[in-house]
Amino acid sequence: MATIRTTPEELAHALQRVALGDRQAFKTLYGATADKLYSVSLHILRRADWAEEALQDTFIKVWHGAGDYSSNRGSVMSWLISMIRYRSIDMLRNKNNQSVNVDDLPELQTHTELDQAVANSEYAQQLENCLQELQPDSRQSIQLAFLYGLSHKEVSDHLSTALGTVKSWIRRGLDSLKRCLSK
Amino acid sequence: MNYQITELQHALAARFVIGSMRGSARQRFIRLQMQFPRLRDEVIFWEQHLNELTQQIPTQPAPQSAWANIQQRLGWDSAPSRSSGKTPWWAWLSSITAAVLLVVLVQQTLLTEPTPSTDRIAVIQNESARTLWLIEQRDQQLYVSATANVDPLTNEDYQLWMLPANGEAPISLGLLPQQGQRTLTVPADLDLSQVAALAVSREPLGGSPEAIPTGPVVFTTDLLSAQKT
Incomplete structure (x- = not known):
């Protein structure tokens, strides 16, 4: 269809x-x-x-x-x-997470790639602007979790970074996003 | 945990939406949203913004089978579906008429042949009206012939059931051959003149582990008298 x-x-x-x-x-x-x-x-x-x-x-x-x-x-x-x-x-x-092999994930860009041709809603524009204000590591971690359904541990594995560091990136990134999106 | 704290609401809702909250915590948070409307508002806030991220995902066409399977699961389409759930046995009665005309034609053909001992016959067809099995009943024996149209199963069997006219639960008549012929013996206490319909379900190898079908019902048909009137 x-x-x-x-x-x-x-x-x-x-x-x-x-x-x-x-x-x-x-x-x-x-x-x-x-x-x-x-x-x-x-x-x-x-x-x-x-x-x-x-x-x-x-x-x-x-x-x-x-x-x-x-x-x-x-x-x-x-x-x-x-x-x-x-x-x-x-x-x-x-399904015991059998489908996700973090090694198979494509490398995400370190900056946001919202398609400008379709990023025309109020929310999309605001998100684009706020994501640009995040630290690249925070932005990438949030994208990996949201778009690929990765857990903190899987993001940590994918980025070869300590779990605690990834948790901190995501937490700080979300806090910053919240403040920016609420303006 | 005090879910009224604003910062905690922010953090939990964000973790829920991006998907990093997993397992029982996720299920518990769904219940908490009903209890604390502010949590639900936070979730909606994040959904409205973060769902825009999906614009990065290239669109791929959904499989053609998905729409047909959805209709099947909603009971709108009688075509068999590989992923459909169980069909209540009492619902089978509503989807029987398709094969009746062909049964009558076959019946007339059979009656011109020297098969005077055949009591009843049934033709089981697929959704494309192609014949899969021909069944002839003589006394308490069912002589079943499979055609080349039968879709072979590797890890399952097709099981034949009779639906009693009195509305009671279906009764197994045995496993159908996937090729060639097989004779099924009907229990002596079963009166095949009281059959409302026949049905075929897909079951684990060796047949349903229970007294009733456990797999999807994939075909139904009538068992019609072959005696001249």
């Missing part, structure tokens, strides 16, 4: 229809978001079959729980991304 381009408002409308049991709206929502969500999961799980399982689980949950969404929980896309990220992280634990 090719990705259907939709606006955030159209996604919100589709989700409202899904909450009323509209199967066509569910198909529209799936078509508009599945590729993105699958890619997010695949980044964490690094196995296509597990990522598909996470995608299925997420949409089953969406069908049964669309009414739980409210606009104060962020955009529909952000809500969906959180759902599949958390499902993928849970699967990592349940």
Whole structure:
């Protein structure tokens, strides 16, 4: 199913229809978001079959729980991304973390690479600016944890840095981000 | 731990969202969000901002099978699915009609052949209406012939079940051959005239470890009388 381009408002409308049991709206929502969500999961799980399982689980949950969404929980896309990220992280634990070999991860750039063509939302712009203010080590550690689902220990292994140091980088980075994002 | 402390709320929510909080701590934090709305607000704050990081991830197409499997799991599509959950036995009755017409045609064909002792017949088809097994019942014997259309299983068996017309739990009739022929003996106390339908499930090698199906039901069909009226 090719990705259907939709606006955030159209996604919100589709989700409202899904909450009323509209199967066509569910198909529209799936078509508009599945590729993105699958890619997010695949980044964490690094196995296509597990990522598909996470995608299925997420949409089953969406069908049964669309009414739980409210606009104060962020955009529909952000809500969906959180759902599949958390499902993928849970699967990592349940499957004994077998998929992650930190040696296989590509080297992340030491600076943020948000695509300027798509980093056009208010949150994206603000995040971009605040990430630039972080120390490179903190920024990279946070990205590794968030995008690849790595634990502190795995980040430590990947960067060949002491665990305590990595914990400190992440904690200080998040504190700085919080202050910057709250301005 | 005092979850009302603002700094602690920040730290826990951030760790939860980036994923570095793991295991039982993660499950406990999900429960705490229900108890402390401020924690939930913190989580939403981080989600709204950090989820923008996913824009760095190149988009790859989701597998074609995913949508079909979702529909299958929601019970919208009767096609078999490799990852579907168990189907309640009482739900089988709703998906039986597809093979009936072919059964009638085969029945008419069989009746022109010298097979006077056949009591009932059944044709089990896949979702593409291709015949997988032909079953003939004579007295308490089921003569089962597998066709080349049967998708062979390596670590599982296909198990045949009868669904009693009185609505009771399904009863095993034995394992189906994946090729060639096999004769299954129906227990003497089973009256096959009281069968509402037949069903096939995928089970561990040797069959279901329980008295009822434990694997997904993948095919259903009718057992029709082959006697001339």
